Amino acid sequence: MRKATTTFFMCLLAIFCAEAQVDRDSFRAGFHAQLPIGDAGDVSSFGLGLDLAYHVGVNKLIDLGVATGFTNAFGKTETVSGGGITIEAEFDNVQFLPIAALVRLYPTKGVNFGADVGYAVGISSGNDGGLYYRPTLAFTISGTTELALSYTGVELDGGSWNTVNAGVLFLF
Structure with missing residues (x-):
């Protein structure tokens, strides 16, 4: 009887521990630096x-x-510059407010990958926004901090806006 009771409590403890590992509900906030590429690189050098x-x-x-x-x-x-004439063009800042659903997969402890997919609302003048997607790879660097690497794409009317990103996320 003692072995059965001990086994029962060990199994119960294992179930609770397994359930605790699934409980990843969390709010995340952070920041990232962007390197515009493609068409975006023609009008911006960083973000x-x-x-x-x-x-x-x-x-x-x-x-x-x-x-x-x-x-x-x-x-x-x-x-x-050319032929004694110099022309200077200043490009405006480009701003987006993405609204997306996300999925993340956790193949090993400390690593996750996935994607955000939705719509990027254009904030800056003349920017209508478009379909937004952002594949991400993240590494846990402490219990509440992640280093995230991602690619952002926004499909605009008549073009696209693409960046390569590196950032830090804090889990709450």
Whole structure:
């Protein structure tokens, strides 16, 4: 009887520990730096962003949630000279407010990957926004901090806005 009781309590403890590992419900906030590429690199040399997300652990391997934030790509100045004439063009900042659903997969402890998919609302003048997607790879660097690497794409009317990002997220 003693062995059966001990076995029962050990199994119960294992179930509670396994359930605790699934409980990844968390609010996440952080910031990232952007390197504009493609068409975006023609008008901006760098950008900064704020990230906000809420994750819900569905099981040991999957989180679902919502994400938003704010990004600002700083417009650059281009100078073209030729034939004694110099023309200087100043590009405006480009700003987005993404609103997205997210999925994250946890193949090993301390590593997750997934994507945000939704719509990026254009904030800056002449920016209508578009379909937003952001694949992400993140590494836990402490119990409440992640280093995230991502690619952002916004499909605009007549073009696209693409950046490569590196940032830090804090879990609450």
